[in-house]
Amino acid sequence: MTWRPVGLTRDVPAGRVMRAWVDGQDAVVWRSTRGVLSAWDNRCPHRGMALSHGFVRGEDLACLYHGWHYGAEGGVCSLIPSHPDLTPPDTIKTRAFQSAESDGVIWVRLEGSPDLAPPAIAPGLDPLRSFEIRAREGDIAHGAAAKPFEPAILSLLFNPIAHDRTLVTVLIDAQATSDQRKLASRWCEDVRREVEA
Ligand code: FES
Structure with missing residues:
Protein backbone atom coordinates (compact mmCIF):
# COMPACT_ATOMS: atom_id res chain seq x y z
CA MET A 1 0.00 0.00 0.00
CA THR A 2 1.09 3.55 -0.74
CA TRP A 3 1.60 6.36 1.74
CA ARG A 4 -1.00 9.08 1.09
CA PRO A 5 -0.62 12.73 2.11
CA VAL A 6 -3.74 13.55 4.17
CA GLY A 7 -2.96 17.01 5.56
CA LEU A 8 -0.41 19.30 7.12
CA THR A 9 1.13 18.84 10.53
CA ARG A 10 0.13 22.36 11.53
CA ASP A 11 -3.52 21.61 10.68
CA VAL A 12 -3.64 18.83 13.31
CA PRO A 13 -2.26 20.31 16.54
CA ALA A 14 -2.60 18.51 19.87
CA GLY A 15 -6.25 17.87 20.65
CA ARG A 16 -7.47 18.11 17.03
CA VAL A 17 -9.49 15.47 15.17
CA MET A 18 -9.68 15.32 11.36
CA ARG A 19 -11.41 13.11 8.83
CA ALA A 20 -9.27 11.73 6.00
CA TRP A 21 -9.56 9.37 3.05
CA VAL A 22 -6.90 6.80 2.22
CA ASP A 23 -7.34 4.51 -0.79
CA GLY A 24 -11.12 4.66 -0.42
CA GLN A 25 -10.96 4.06 3.34
CA ASP A 26 -12.76 6.54 5.58
CA ALA A 27 -10.27 7.36 8.36
CA VAL A 28 -9.94 9.55 11.42
CA VAL A 29 -6.61 11.26 12.07
CA TRP A 30 -6.10 12.82 15.48
CA ARG A 31 -3.43 14.02 17.88
CA SER A 32 -3.47 13.39 21.61
CA THR A 33 -2.75 16.07 24.19
CA ARG A 34 0.83 14.84 24.44
CA GLY A 35 1.20 14.94 20.68
CA VAL A 36 0.80 11.28 19.63
CA LEU A 37 -0.57 11.10 16.08
CA SER A 38 -2.99 8.27 15.22
CA ALA A 39 -4.93 7.20 12.13
CA TRP A 40 -7.81 4.74 12.52
CA ASP A 41 -10.82 3.38 10.73
CA ASN A 42 -13.43 6.14 11.11
CA ARG A 43 -15.86 3.79 12.79
CA CYS A 44 -16.49 3.29 16.47
CA PRO A 45 -16.23 -0.42 17.39
CA HIS A 46 -19.35 -0.02 19.56
CA ARG A 47 -22.15 1.06 17.20
CA GLY A 48 -20.27 2.42 14.22
CA MET A 49 -20.44 6.17 14.89
CA ALA A 50 -17.84 8.17 12.94
CA LEU A 51 -14.96 8.75 15.34
CA SER A 52 -14.11 11.97 13.48
CA HIS A 53 -17.07 13.50 15.39
CA GLY A 54 -15.38 12.58 18.66
CA PHE A 55 -13.31 14.54 21.16
CA VAL A 56 -9.75 14.24 22.39
CA ARG A 57 -9.61 13.52 26.11
CA GLY A 58 -5.94 13.53 27.05
CA GLU A 59 -4.42 10.45 25.40
CA ASP A 60 -7.81 9.04 24.37
CA LEU A 61 -10.28 9.74 21.60
CA ALA A 62 -13.85 9.70 22.96
CA CYS A 63 -16.73 8.74 20.69
CA LEU A 64 -19.49 11.34 20.43
CA TYR A 65 -22.32 8.80 20.74
CA HIS A 66 -21.91 6.85 24.01
CA GLY A 67 -18.55 8.28 25.03
CA TRP A 68 -16.41 5.15 24.81
CA HIS A 69 -12.71 6.05 24.97
CA TYR A 70 -9.97 4.57 22.78
CA GLY A 71 -6.29 5.04 23.65
CA ALA A 72 -3.75 6.64 21.33
CA GLU A 73 -1.38 3.72 21.96
CA GLY A 74 -3.01 0.91 20.01
CA GLY A 75 -6.62 2.11 19.89
CA VAL A 76 -7.77 -0.19 22.70
CA CYS A 77 -10.98 0.78 24.51
CA SER A 78 -9.99 2.29 27.86
CA LEU A 79 -13.32 3.46 29.26
CA ILE A 80 -17.03 2.69 28.89
CA PRO A 81 -18.74 5.55 30.74
CA SER A 82 -21.91 3.58 31.50
CA HIS A 83 -19.72 0.94 33.27
CA PRO A 84 -16.93 3.04 34.73
CA ASP A 85 -15.63 0.23 36.97
CA LEU A 86 -15.26 -2.22 34.11
CA THR A 87 -11.88 -2.79 32.49
CA PRO A 88 -12.81 -3.25 28.83
CA PRO A 89 -11.32 -6.34 27.16
CA ASP A 90 -8.36 -5.70 24.85
CA THR A 91 -10.40 -7.10 21.98
CA ILE A 92 -12.45 -3.90 21.85
CA LYS A 93 -10.19 -1.75 19.75
CA THR A 94 -10.20 0.43 16.69
CA ARG A 95 -8.59 -0.64 13.42
CA ALA A 96 -5.33 1.28 13.31
CA PHE A 97 -3.45 2.35 10.20
CA GLN A 98 0.13 3.55 9.83
CA SER A 99 0.67 7.27 10.23
CA ALA A 100 3.81 9.36 10.02
CA GLU A 101 4.94 12.93 9.56
CA SER A 102 7.63 14.13 7.23
CA ASP A 103 8.63 17.74 6.61
CA GLY A 104 5.31 19.10 7.86
CA ARG A 109 -1.27 4.14 4.65
CA LEU A 110 -3.53 1.21 5.31
CA GLU A 111 -0.83 -1.44 5.58
CA GLY A 112 2.74 -2.26 4.68
CA SER A 113 6.14 -2.78 6.25
CA PRO A 114 6.56 -0.53 9.29
CA ASP A 115 10.20 -0.03 8.24
CA LEU A 116 9.31 1.83 5.07
CA ALA A 117 9.13 5.55 5.87
CA PRO A 118 6.86 7.95 3.97
CA PRO A 119 8.45 9.82 1.08
CA ALA A 120 10.48 12.88 2.00
CA ILE A 121 9.48 16.05 0.21
CA ALA A 122 12.09 17.64 -2.01
CA PRO A 123 14.72 19.65 -0.11
CA GLY A 124 14.07 23.36 0.05
CA LEU A 125 10.27 23.10 0.00
CA ASP A 126 7.77 23.98 2.73
CA PRO A 127 4.16 22.86 2.96
CA LEU A 128 1.88 25.76 1.97
CA ARG A 129 -1.64 24.35 2.23
CA SER A 130 -3.76 21.29 1.73
CA PHE A 131 -7.18 21.55 0.07
CA GLU A 132 -9.76 19.54 -1.80
CA ILE A 133 -10.67 19.91 -5.47
CA ARG A 134 -13.66 18.27 -7.14
CA ALA A 135 -11.65 16.76 -9.98
CA ARG A 136 -9.30 13.93 -10.76
CA GLU A 137 -5.57 14.10 -10.25
CA GLY A 138 -4.82 14.15 -13.98
CA ASP A 139 -7.19 17.06 -14.61
CA ILE A 140 -5.72 19.04 -11.72
CA ALA A 141 -2.15 18.43 -12.89
CA HIS A 142 -3.19 19.52 -16.37
CA GLY A 143 -4.93 22.66 -15.03
CA ALA A 144 -1.91 23.56 -12.89
CA ALA A 145 0.51 23.08 -15.79
CA ALA A 146 -1.63 25.33 -17.98
CA LYS A 147 -1.30 28.13 -15.44
CA PRO A 148 2.39 28.27 -14.47
CA PHE A 149 3.14 30.03 -11.20
CA GLU A 150 6.13 32.30 -11.79
CA PRO A 151 6.99 33.96 -8.44
CA ALA A 152 8.29 30.81 -6.66
CA ILE A 153 8.76 27.07 -7.07
CA LEU A 154 5.61 25.08 -6.31
CA SER A 155 5.17 21.33 -6.14
CA LEU A 156 1.90 19.41 -5.75
CA LEU A 157 1.15 16.13 -3.94
CA PHE A 158 -2.10 14.32 -4.74
CA ASN A 159 -4.32 12.04 -2.70
CA PRO A 160 -7.31 10.69 -4.64
CA ILE A 161 -10.20 10.62 -2.15
CA ALA A 162 -13.06 9.68 -4.49
CA HIS A 163 -13.47 9.11 -8.21
CA ASP A 164 -14.02 12.85 -8.71
CA ARG A 165 -12.31 14.41 -5.67
CA THR A 166 -8.65 14.86 -4.85
CA LEU A 167 -6.82 16.27 -1.86
CA VAL A 168 -3.99 18.49 -3.08
CA THR A 169 -1.04 19.35 -0.85
CA VAL A 170 0.92 22.32 -2.13
CA LEU A 171 4.61 22.78 -1.33
CA ILE A 172 6.43 26.04 -1.91
CA ASP A 173 10.04 27.17 -2.04
CA ALA A 174 11.10 27.53 1.60
CA GLN A 175 12.66 30.92 0.72
CA ALA A 176 9.37 32.31 -0.62
CA THR A 177 8.32 35.63 0.88
CA SER A 178 4.97 36.09 2.61
CA ASP A 179 3.72 37.99 -0.46
CA GLN A 180 4.70 35.07 -2.70
CA ARG A 181 2.90 32.69 -0.36
CA LYS A 182 -0.23 34.82 -0.54
CA LEU A 183 0.00 34.85 -4.32
CA ALA A 184 0.49 31.09 -4.34
CA SER A 185 -2.60 30.66 -2.19
CA ARG A 186 -4.60 32.73 -4.66
CA TRP A 187 -3.15 30.66 -7.49
CA CYS A 188 -4.49 27.55 -5.75
CA GLU A 189 -7.98 29.06 -5.68
CA ASP A 190 -7.73 30.05 -9.35
CA VAL A 191 -6.68 26.53 -10.33
CA ARG A 192 -9.50 25.06 -8.28
CA ARG A 193 -12.09 27.35 -9.89
CA GLU A 194 -10.88 26.60 -13.39
CA VAL A 195 -10.55 22.86 -12.91
CA GLU A 196 -13.97 22.56 -11.25
CA ALA A 197 -15.72 24.75 -13.83
S1 FES B 1 -21.12 4.27 18.92
FE1 FES B 1 -19.29 4.98 19.78
S2 FES B 1 -19.57 4.78 21.89
FE2 FES B 1 -21.37 3.94 21.04
Whole structure:
Protein backbone atom coordinates (compact mmCIF):
# COMPACT_ATOMS: atom_id res chain seq x y z
CA MET A 1 0.00 0.00 0.00
CA THR A 2 1.09 3.55 -0.74
CA TRP A 3 1.60 6.36 1.74
CA ARG A 4 -1.00 9.08 1.09
CA PRO A 5 -0.62 12.73 2.11
CA VAL A 6 -3.74 13.55 4.17
CA GLY A 7 -2.96 17.01 5.56
CA LEU A 8 -0.41 19.30 7.12
CA THR A 9 1.13 18.84 10.53
CA ARG A 10 0.13 22.36 11.53
CA ASP A 11 -3.52 21.61 10.68
CA VAL A 12 -3.64 18.83 13.31
CA PRO A 13 -2.26 20.31 16.54
CA ALA A 14 -2.60 18.51 19.87
CA GLY A 15 -6.25 17.87 20.65
CA ARG A 16 -7.47 18.11 17.03
CA VAL A 17 -9.49 15.47 15.17
CA MET A 18 -9.68 15.32 11.36
CA ARG A 19 -11.41 13.11 8.83
CA ALA A 20 -9.27 11.73 6.00
CA TRP A 21 -9.56 9.37 3.05
CA VAL A 22 -6.90 6.80 2.22
CA ASP A 23 -7.34 4.51 -0.79
CA GLY A 24 -11.12 4.66 -0.42
CA GLN A 25 -10.96 4.06 3.34
CA ASP A 26 -12.76 6.54 5.58
CA ALA A 27 -10.27 7.36 8.36
CA VAL A 28 -9.94 9.55 11.42
CA VAL A 29 -6.61 11.26 12.07
CA TRP A 30 -6.10 12.82 15.48
CA ARG A 31 -3.43 14.02 17.88
CA SER A 32 -3.47 13.39 21.61
CA THR A 33 -2.75 16.07 24.19
CA ARG A 34 0.83 14.84 24.44
CA GLY A 35 1.20 14.94 20.68
CA VAL A 36 0.80 11.28 19.63
CA LEU A 37 -0.57 11.10 16.08
CA SER A 38 -2.99 8.27 15.22
CA ALA A 39 -4.93 7.20 12.13
CA TRP A 40 -7.81 4.74 12.52
CA ASP A 41 -10.82 3.38 10.73
CA ASN A 42 -13.43 6.14 11.11
CA ARG A 43 -15.86 3.79 12.79
CA CYS A 44 -16.49 3.29 16.47
CA PRO A 45 -16.23 -0.42 17.39
CA HIS A 46 -19.35 -0.02 19.56
CA ARG A 47 -22.15 1.06 17.20
CA GLY A 48 -20.27 2.42 14.22
CA MET A 49 -20.44 6.17 14.89
CA ALA A 50 -17.84 8.17 12.94
CA LEU A 51 -14.96 8.75 15.34
CA SER A 52 -14.11 11.97 13.48
CA HIS A 53 -17.07 13.50 15.39
CA GLY A 54 -15.38 12.58 18.66
CA PHE A 55 -13.31 14.54 21.16
CA VAL A 56 -9.75 14.24 22.39
CA ARG A 57 -9.61 13.52 26.11
CA GLY A 58 -5.94 13.53 27.05
CA GLU A 59 -4.42 10.45 25.40
CA ASP A 60 -7.81 9.04 24.37
CA LEU A 61 -10.28 9.74 21.60
CA ALA A 62 -13.85 9.70 22.96
CA CYS A 63 -16.73 8.74 20.69
CA LEU A 64 -19.49 11.34 20.43
CA TYR A 65 -22.32 8.80 20.74
CA HIS A 66 -21.91 6.85 24.01
CA GLY A 67 -18.55 8.28 25.03
CA TRP A 68 -16.41 5.15 24.81
CA HIS A 69 -12.71 6.05 24.97
CA TYR A 70 -9.97 4.57 22.78
CA GLY A 71 -6.29 5.04 23.65
CA ALA A 72 -3.75 6.64 21.33
CA GLU A 73 -1.38 3.72 21.96
CA GLY A 74 -3.01 0.91 20.01
CA GLY A 75 -6.62 2.11 19.89
CA VAL A 76 -7.77 -0.19 22.70
CA CYS A 77 -10.98 0.78 24.51
CA SER A 78 -9.99 2.29 27.86
CA LEU A 79 -13.32 3.46 29.26
CA ILE A 80 -17.03 2.69 28.89
CA PRO A 81 -18.74 5.55 30.74
CA SER A 82 -21.91 3.58 31.50
CA HIS A 83 -19.72 0.94 33.27
CA PRO A 84 -16.93 3.04 34.73
CA ASP A 85 -15.63 0.23 36.97
CA LEU A 86 -15.26 -2.22 34.11
CA THR A 87 -11.88 -2.79 32.49
CA PRO A 88 -12.81 -3.25 28.83
CA PRO A 89 -11.32 -6.34 27.16
CA ASP A 90 -8.36 -5.70 24.85
CA THR A 91 -10.40 -7.10 21.98
CA ILE A 92 -12.45 -3.90 21.85
CA LYS A 93 -10.19 -1.75 19.75
CA THR A 94 -10.20 0.43 16.69
CA ARG A 95 -8.59 -0.64 13.42
CA ALA A 96 -5.33 1.28 13.31
CA PHE A 97 -3.45 2.35 10.20
CA GLN A 98 0.13 3.55 9.83
CA SER A 99 0.67 7.27 10.23
CA ALA A 100 3.81 9.36 10.02
CA GLU A 101 4.94 12.93 9.56
CA SER A 102 7.63 14.13 7.23
CA ASP A 103 8.63 17.74 6.61
CA GLY A 104 5.31 19.10 7.86
CA VAL A 105 3.10 16.68 5.91
CA ILE A 106 0.98 13.93 7.52
CA TRP A 107 1.03 10.59 5.70
CA VAL A 108 -1.19 7.56 6.23
CA ARG A 109 -1.27 4.14 4.65
CA LEU A 110 -3.53 1.21 5.31
CA GLU A 111 -0.83 -1.44 5.58
CA GLY A 112 2.74 -2.26 4.68
CA SER A 113 6.14 -2.78 6.25
CA PRO A 114 6.56 -0.53 9.29
CA ASP A 115 10.20 -0.03 8.24
CA LEU A 116 9.31 1.83 5.07
CA ALA A 117 9.13 5.55 5.87
CA PRO A 118 6.86 7.95 3.97
CA PRO A 119 8.45 9.82 1.08
CA ALA A 120 10.48 12.88 2.00
CA ILE A 121 9.48 16.05 0.21
CA ALA A 122 12.09 17.64 -2.01
CA PRO A 123 14.72 19.65 -0.11
CA GLY A 124 14.07 23.36 0.05
CA LEU A 125 10.27 23.10 0.00
CA ASP A 126 7.77 23.98 2.73
CA PRO A 127 4.16 22.86 2.96
CA LEU A 128 1.88 25.76 1.97
CA ARG A 129 -1.64 24.35 2.23
CA SER A 130 -3.76 21.29 1.73
CA PHE A 131 -7.18 21.55 0.07
CA GLU A 132 -9.76 19.54 -1.80
CA ILE A 133 -10.67 19.91 -5.47
CA ARG A 134 -13.66 18.27 -7.14
CA ALA A 135 -11.65 16.76 -9.98
CA ARG A 136 -9.30 13.93 -10.76
CA GLU A 137 -5.57 14.10 -10.25
CA GLY A 138 -4.82 14.15 -13.98
CA ASP A 139 -7.19 17.06 -14.61
CA ILE A 140 -5.72 19.04 -11.72
CA ALA A 141 -2.15 18.43 -12.89
CA HIS A 142 -3.19 19.52 -16.37
CA GLY A 143 -4.93 22.66 -15.03
CA ALA A 144 -1.91 23.56 -12.89
CA ALA A 145 0.51 23.08 -15.79
CA ALA A 146 -1.63 25.33 -17.98
CA LYS A 147 -1.30 28.13 -15.44
CA PRO A 148 2.39 28.27 -14.47
CA PHE A 149 3.14 30.03 -11.20
CA GLU A 150 6.13 32.30 -11.79
CA PRO A 151 6.99 33.96 -8.44
CA ALA A 152 8.29 30.81 -6.66
CA ILE A 153 8.76 27.07 -7.07
CA LEU A 154 5.61 25.08 -6.31
CA SER A 155 5.17 21.33 -6.14
CA LEU A 156 1.90 19.41 -5.75
CA LEU A 157 1.15 16.13 -3.94
CA PHE A 158 -2.10 14.32 -4.74
CA ASN A 159 -4.32 12.04 -2.70
CA PRO A 160 -7.31 10.69 -4.64
CA ILE A 161 -10.20 10.62 -2.15
CA ALA A 162 -13.06 9.68 -4.49
CA HIS A 163 -13.47 9.11 -8.21
CA ASP A 164 -14.02 12.85 -8.71
CA ARG A 165 -12.31 14.41 -5.67
CA THR A 166 -8.65 14.86 -4.85
CA LEU A 167 -6.82 16.27 -1.86
CA VAL A 168 -3.99 18.49 -3.08
CA THR A 169 -1.04 19.35 -0.85
CA VAL A 170 0.92 22.32 -2.13
CA LEU A 171 4.61 22.78 -1.33
CA ILE A 172 6.43 26.04 -1.91
CA ASP A 173 10.04 27.17 -2.04
CA ALA A 174 11.10 27.53 1.60
CA GLN A 175 12.66 30.92 0.72
CA ALA A 176 9.37 32.31 -0.62
CA THR A 177 8.32 35.63 0.88
CA SER A 178 4.97 36.09 2.61
CA ASP A 179 3.72 37.99 -0.46
CA GLN A 180 4.70 35.07 -2.70
CA ARG A 181 2.90 32.69 -0.36
CA LYS A 182 -0.23 34.82 -0.54
CA LEU A 183 0.00 34.85 -4.32
CA ALA A 184 0.49 31.09 -4.34
CA SER A 185 -2.60 30.66 -2.19
CA ARG A 186 -4.60 32.73 -4.66
CA TRP A 187 -3.15 30.66 -7.49
CA CYS A 188 -4.49 27.55 -5.75
CA GLU A 189 -7.98 29.06 -5.68
CA ASP A 190 -7.73 30.05 -9.35
CA VAL A 191 -6.68 26.53 -10.33
CA ARG A 192 -9.50 25.06 -8.28
CA ARG A 193 -12.09 27.35 -9.89
CA GLU A 194 -10.88 26.60 -13.39
CA VAL A 195 -10.55 22.86 -12.91
CA GLU A 196 -13.97 22.56 -11.25
CA ALA A 197 -15.72 24.75 -13.83
S1 FES B 1 -21.12 4.27 18.92
FE1 FES B 1 -19.29 4.98 19.78
S2 FES B 1 -19.57 4.78 21.89
FE2 FES B 1 -21.37 3.94 21.04
